[in-house]
Every structure is written in structure tokens, then in C-alpha cells.
Amino acid sequence: MVQLRLPQKSRVKPGKTVNVAQGAKTARTLKVYRYDPDKDENPRTDEYTIDLSKCGPMVLDALIHIKNDIDPGLTFRRSCREGICGSCSMNIDGKNTLACTKAIDDVKGDIHISPLPHMPVLKDLVPDLTHVYAQYASIEPWMKTDSPAPSRERLQSANDAELMNGHDGHGAAACILCFSCSTACPSYWWNGDKFLGPAILLQAYRWLIDSRDEAKGERLDQLEDPFKLYRCHTIMNCTNTCPKGLNPAQAIGEIKKMMVERG
Numbered sequence: 001m002v003q004l005r006l007p008q009k010s011r012v013k014p015g016k017t018v019n020v021a022q023g024a025k026t027a028r029t030l031k032v033y034r035y036d037p038d039k040d041e042n043p044r045t046d047e048y049t050i051d052l053s054k055c056g057p058m059v060l061d062a063l064i065h066i067k068n069d070i071d072p073g074l075t076f077r078r079s080c081r082e083g084i085c086g087s088c089s090m091n092i093d094g095k096n097t098l099a100c101t102k103a104i105d106d107v108k109g110d111i112h113i114s115p116l117p118h119m120p121v122l123k124d125l126v127p128d129l130t131h132v133y134a135q136y137a138s139i140e141p142w143m144k145t146d147s148p149a150p151s152r153e154r155l156q157s158a159n160d161a162e163l164m165n166g167h168d169g170h171g172a173a174a175c176i177l178c179f180s181c182s183t184a185c186p187s188y189w190w191n192g193d194k195f196l197g198p199a200i201l202l203q204a205y206r207w208l209i210d211s212r213d214e215a216k217g218e219r220l221d222q223l224e225d226p227f228k229l230y231r232c233h234t235i236m237n238c239t240n241t242c243p244k245g246l247n248p249a250q251a252i253g254e255i256k257k258m259m260v261e262r263g
């Protein structure tokens with residue numbers, strides 16, 4: 001008989017409850033996924049009720065407050081706190097996004113926080129990005145040229161630059177590789193070993209439309225594969241969740257069009 005139960009160790013159990021908001025005018029509870037690979041225990045959800053006057057307005061501020069003042073073991077990635085580095089992507093209130101640009105006030109009720117879905121977890125909110133970065137390397141994300149190098153930099157017209165940057169700054173070149181999109185994509189969940197997923201395909205598109213790059217044919221050859229590209233079924237979760245307002249689904253559609261046009 002088919003066994004449809006989750007493996008025992010994947011069940012998230014209730015964890016500890018910490019309330020440091022006694023007497024606070026405004027308090028909120030964060031329910032945070034915790035997993036420690038050094039302990040032979042199930043993951044758990046810890047609850048922290050905090051005084052909002054003790055931290056800044058973003059979810060990342062609340063996590064930093066918890067780590068600094070309540071529970072130093074809490075582990076998450078962050079760097080820029082400005083929506084630029086892509087490090088702090090996680091699932092907040094059911095949606096993949098950046099903790100540093102997600103306002104606490106934008107979440108109603110308790111704030112549920114877990115790592116990006118369907119990725120191996122190294123610890124707490126830190127996913128293992130080894131595979132996605134190997135996929136990123138596979139598209140050779142650098143400028144490839146055959147023509148002799150000019151004496152100065154390779155120039156690009158403003159119109160050509162706009163192709164990559166977008167007229168509103170939301171073009172493919174604005175991607176910060178946070179992987180919110182790929183980890184929101186059911187096709188990537190099931191076929192992530194071979195399907196490149198929206199983040200990497202958006203990067204591939206960024207190089208395909210770079211007027212200075214001279215390896216378009218070679219790049220398309222590499223993507224011409226039933227899994228790498230064509231496992232996108234236009235579900236659109238990627239575009240709906242992108243915290244930078246980018247449109248990976250459209251970029252994937254454009255790559256498919258390039259495939260058809262070259263015959």
C-alpha cells in the first residue's frame with residue numbers, strides 16, 4: 001500500500017514559548033521555524049512575543065531583536081537590510097519574500113516565518129543554496145565574446161541597456177538572486193534537479209539580451225532541453241511572489257520565443 005505519511009523527522013512540532021512583552025503598548029507574536037542539524041530532533045516552531053517598541057518596523061528587525069536580546073541561537077541570513085543582497089529571503093505569512101522589506105504592520109495577526117520552501121535546511125531559516133548556485137554557474141553568467149577586445153570598455157547604447165534594466169528598473173538585470181521565485185514554483189519543487197527554475201532562467205535571459213554578449217546561439221543550445229527550460233508551465237507563482245516586482249515568467253516566455261524564432 002502507498003505510504004502517504006511524511007517522514008517522522010519532517011514533522012514540525014510545537015517548540016518553546018517566550019513572552020518578553022509584559023507591559024508593552026504594542027506586542028506581536030512571531031512563530032519561527034527552528035531546526036538544529038546537530039540535534040537528533042524534529043524541527044519545531046518557537047513562539048516569541050515581543051515589544052514592538054524594541055525593534056524597527058520590518059520583520060528582519062524583529063528577528064534581529066530576537067537574536068540579539070532573546071535567543072542568540074536563532075539563525076538566519078541577512079546583510080544589506082535594503083532589499084539589495086537577496087540574503088534574507090524566507091517565507092513570511094505564507095509568501096516568499098525579503099524579511100528586510102516586509103513591514104511587520106503588513107502582516108495581520110501572528111507572524112509565521114519559515115525557510116524558503118522545498119529546499120534542504122542547514123539551520124533554522126537558512127536554506128542550502130549549493131544546488132541553485134551550481135545551476136547558476138551552469139548558465140555561465142558572464143559576458144562571452146569572440147571579437148577582439150576594444151581599447152576601452154565594450155559600450156552599450158541607452159536603449160540596449162534598457163532592455164536589461166527595464167524602462168522602470170524592473171528588468172532582468174535587477175534580479176538579486178533571492179530565489180523567492182524558484183522556491184515558490186511547483187515545477188521547481190518536483191523537478192528542481194533538472195529544471196533550472198525561474199531565477200536561473202531570468203539570469204539566462206539577462207545574458208541573452210545583453211547586446212555586448214556574443215554567445216546567444218551557444219546559450220540557447222544549452223537551454224534547449226526538455227527539463228532545463230520546458231518544465232516551466234506558466235504557473236506564474238514566480239512573478240506573483242518576486243519581492244522586487246520582476247517578471248521571471250515573462251522572461252521564460254521570451255526565451256521560448258527565441259527558441260521558436262531560430263527554428
Ligand code: SF4
Pocket residue numbers: 174175176177178179180181182198199202241242243244245246247248
Ligand atoms: S526574480 Fe525576483 S524572486 Fe526571483 S531571484 Fe530574482 S529578485 Fe528574487
Ligand code: FES
Pocket residue numbers: 077078079080081082083084085086087088089098099100101
Ligand atoms: S538583507 Fe539584503 S535583501 Fe534583505
